[in-house]
Amino acid sequence: MRVMVFPVAFMANTFAMMVVMIGLSLFGKSALAADFGLIHGATVALFYSFSGNARSLILSESGAIDAPGILRLRLILLLPLGMLAWMLCAGVVDSSWLFVLLLVVRRAAEWLAEIFLSEQELRHQERAAIRFLLTQGCLSLALLLALLNDGPLSTPMTLLWALSPLLGCMSLGLPKRALSSGVPLFSSIRLMLPHFGSTAVIGVSVYVFRLFILLVADKQVAGDLFSAFALGGILGAVFSQALGPTMVRHERRSAGPGRLVKMFNLMLVVMLLAGLVLVAGVWSIPHLLDWTEKDQLFWLAVGCSLMGGVVMVLAQRIRLRILQDEAGGDVFGSDMLSNILLIASIPFLYYGIGVNALALLYLLGALLSWVFYASERHGLLSWRDSGWFTQKNLLLLIALVIFLPVFFQLNGGIFHDPSHSFSHGGVLALLPIPLSVLACYLGMVLLGRYSHARLALLSLFFVFIGMLLTSLLLGLDTSGGGSQKMILLIQYILPMFALVLGQQFGMREGALTLVAKAALFILLTVVPLQLLATLTSGDVLLSPSVYIFSIYQHLQYASLLFVAAFVLALFTLWGRAGFDGWLRALTLLMGGYVILSWSLLAMLLFVLAVFCFVAQQGARERRLASLLVVPLLAVCGALLSFLYMHYVSQAEVPTPLSEATDLSMQALEGRVGYLESWMFYIDGISASWTNALFGHATSPERGLYPSALNYYLDFAYNFGLLGLLPLIALALYSLVLVCRRWRDFWAHSPYMGLALVVIFMLVVDSAFKVGLRQPYSGVIMFFLWGLLLAVISLPRARLSTVSGNVV
Structure with a gap:
């Protein structure tokens, strides 16, 4: 002893x-x-x-x-x-x-x-x-x-x-x-x-x-x-x-x-x-x-x-x-x-x-x-080579739940509100929480081997330290403002865990194919039901209802995410046996979906993706006639939506089409006056060197400026450029490596689609919205970003194994 x-x-x-x-x-x-x-x-x-x-x-x-x-x-x-x-x-x-x-x-x-x-x-x-x-x-x-x-x-x-x-x-x-x-x-x-x-x-x-x-x-x-x-x-x-x-x-x-x-x-x-x-x-x-x-x-x-x-x-x-x-x-x-x-x-x-x-x-x-x-070394579970409980099936299940737009509330079970105007009012018990959050954390534990996601871990660590340091330097009072600041920090940091899961996931064989299959299944299940609910309601605005549940923030964020899922499925699964027919049908549905969503960003990504798909596949000497079916179906779907809206405007409904359009655009963006919001946040950031470096101790009043309508301005206003710096560095690192390896991405359709989606989300979408800090959209965006980090960190010889393609 x-x-x-x-x-x-x-x-x-x-x-x-x-x-x-x-x-x-x-x-x-x-x-x-x-x-x-x-x-x-x-x-x-x-x-x-x-x-x-x-x-x-x-x-x-x-x-x-x-x-x-x-x-x-x-x-x-x-x-x-x-x-x-x-x-x-x-x-x-x-x-x-x-x-x-x-x-x-x-x-x-x-x-x-x-x-x-x-x-x-x-x-x-x-x-x-x-x-x-x-x-x-x-x-x-x-x-x-x-x-x-x-x-x-x-x-x-x-x-x-x-x-x-x-x-x-x-x-x-x-x-x-x-x-x-x-x-x-x-x-x-x-x-x-x-x-x-x-x-x-x-x-x-x-x-x-x-x-x-x-x-x-x-x-x-x-x-x-x-x-x-x-x-x-x-x-x-x-x-x-x-x-x-x-x-x-x-x-x-x-x-x-x-x-x-x-x-x-x-x-x-x-x-x-x-x-x-x-x-x-x-x-x-x-x-x-x-x-x-x-x-x-x-x-x-x-x-x-x-x-x-x-x-x-x-x-x-x-x-x-x-x-x-x-x-x-x-x-x-x-x-x-x-x-x-x-x-x-x-x-x-x-x-x-x-x-x-x-x-x-x-x-x-x-x-x-x-x-x-x-789970540090080998994950929490041991995998079987056959049967249902295989690593491939688990990866597919994780990807399915990541994209699944099902939300629950702490005091009310599954979220179901068919109205366009739901607001939780800052009450945590009413906040719809996506199942993808649980899938993210559980997936990290099941996959384990965190050393494989070292880049994502380091980025998350430095972002957390930077945000925490700026908050402490400004001071955290005990009158309520300090707790709100910490809750805001958590709101920003929690979706970033999906960055780690994405890099863990992306190291597995056939990872992108599994993600694309999961995205295709979710879209083929949810989009038809959502369109059907919209048609039966007689509204020109896309309904949040999927009958048994509702999609929270279906116009502001979910519409763009669904288009991103479509892009991944199209670029990855096109040409594979048994998928072209489903992709054609989905293209027709998505053409009508983006019009009814009134989302300019979703429309832009949809058009850009279809154009890049045809150009990239055509450059690889694919048959042009079969490729042109994709934009043709997309245009047909859009025309069907326009005909439907014209029919609704001619019918006896309480709201004329012009007024419905105004309501749709407000519901789409959540706020009017982008320039006013941006200028307010820019003025706040540039007010002094301490505001620029460390941010502000309190957020703007929720009723006036709930967000900057720009993720980077919103982040910098609350936690300063010092807190934002690690995330910007990771984004620049990702963009630079994609540019350096653009030939590899052009030669591999799955990576082309993934890079297109991630770059659009980081550069375009985040300039007009704060999707990276929202639970559902943030988890999906950071998950896809983590997949991209896994791809760009792999040697050229392993690219085809992760995508599941042999080029």
Whole structure:
């Protein structure tokens, strides 16, 4: 059991601030506990971000990265990280600047002490670890008593406690070796970069997670939740940061699980049962623990966190094995995706269910971590080569649900509103949420292998960091504006997850063919029903109804997406056996569909696609007569729609055709006066250099300017050019590579159609609408963009395998 001395010493170093925070909350100092929680979150966001899985790397004894090299990097980063941490906290918490500074010093000292303690563990210096443990325990208890009494000893006691980690374990030998190391500095940085990315996303998310809870709930509730998560989730935190690296190292060096692992597994079972009993007792008897002077929410959060701690241990076991067992293994994708999704769940739980739902957050975070770590290497499921449950069928199902225009509401089931004027009014419970959102997140987990989507992951990471940084620099107030800003950030970032799915999907054999088949099936199912509903209603405006459900934003966004799906099907499936007849019929229907949708952008894409299709297929010496059938059918469909509208205008209907046209155009674009809206947002962006770089703290009034009618202006106004820069860089990168490989795209019809759709969406559609931030349109657009990233990253020899064509 001597091996346990070092994990316990690490616990005393890492969790001292959390222990003090829990004590302050339990003894009635919830406001001060909230300040502790926010400062701890901010310092973790920075110092943990640059920890780079150091302890696991040192204990692995790989030789490439050792303790002196890591200490040298930390000494260089210490001052800038400390200053930035103090700046992040000083404007958010109510405590004095000196108190904030001392807590930042404490976290900095803990950060350096980790290296010294890891070196002691390698050299088996148990006595030094025991001395460190006793010192930290006594000083933490003394600090808690001083803060509860709020006497004159609080500040000097905090100073001593802040410096104690270094004073208790520092030795001069390791700093000398670090400063005299012969390894070049840039080589050390290059080796640590993948691990910095992994820990950075966790560190930032801890801070944002706590800040977001504080913004949506009051400070009293936030303080209790922070303490409950820390109390209930202590086992998960202890394992990931203290016990885990030692236990995984011990398991690797021993033949079996050993007595230590068996005892720990028994502890997990006890913790799980304790959590279940606590939640069941408090839920069935709400006043059971009122004598503790903590309300039901606190104890529900503790119980759920106890269960979540068990799940987190299972997740961290997988994570640490990847880091220690595999050469070059990293968990950057899993860490980023799971933590951003956890942050995004906060407003859905709070506004959709209620404040008590926030008690589930730690358990939800543990489940997300386990799912993503388990799917990191090979996906969540194993595939069969035959039968229904094959990878090909799963890919087809994912693509089907991505395009399926079915929406649900949190309080009303499947969305069904046949009117043209539905508005959720900013109420989250009424917002129609597409099934494609669920397909996106589930698809990422099922496909796994996130390293294959590294470009999409990096782009998503830098966009998230840029948006978050601009928001924090402008300040997030607790009066309501801060929570709205964070919700807007989530609205922008959630559809971008489809970029990752698209690149994962695009690496599979025959990916574009499967997407085209799914698009064709959805169009052949939905478009005829939607046209039939329009004809039976006697309206000149395309109906949102598909009888059993309605399509949300069917004019503003869905019409263009349906045309994009048609383009993919036409370019990919034309000439394949059994598809030409269906494509001809669909062309006739789509010709009438775009006219009834009154969407100028959908019409433009439709005409452009038909022209490019005929030109590209004709240049490949296809029969011109058979190709001309496509534009002829499109014109016939359009003429049929015009004849129908003429018939309706001659009939006795309450609205003349001219008035219906005006209503259609307003419904199409959602607002009149593009120039006025653009000028308002441009003036706001150019008002000052801070507005240009960081955006605005609040959005324009919803009734006047709900959006800029331009995605890039809207993004820049809210999050500045600094936040928009990574997305612009990715768009330019995509366009440049498409231009460089235009011969390959011209020779492969599926890629020609895909590039046409993506470029049109990024350049033309996003200049007049904000489709990339809408759930349904955003998921589809980013999914197709991810497919394009997969295509342009492939060598020329593999192009035909991904498209499913042999040219």
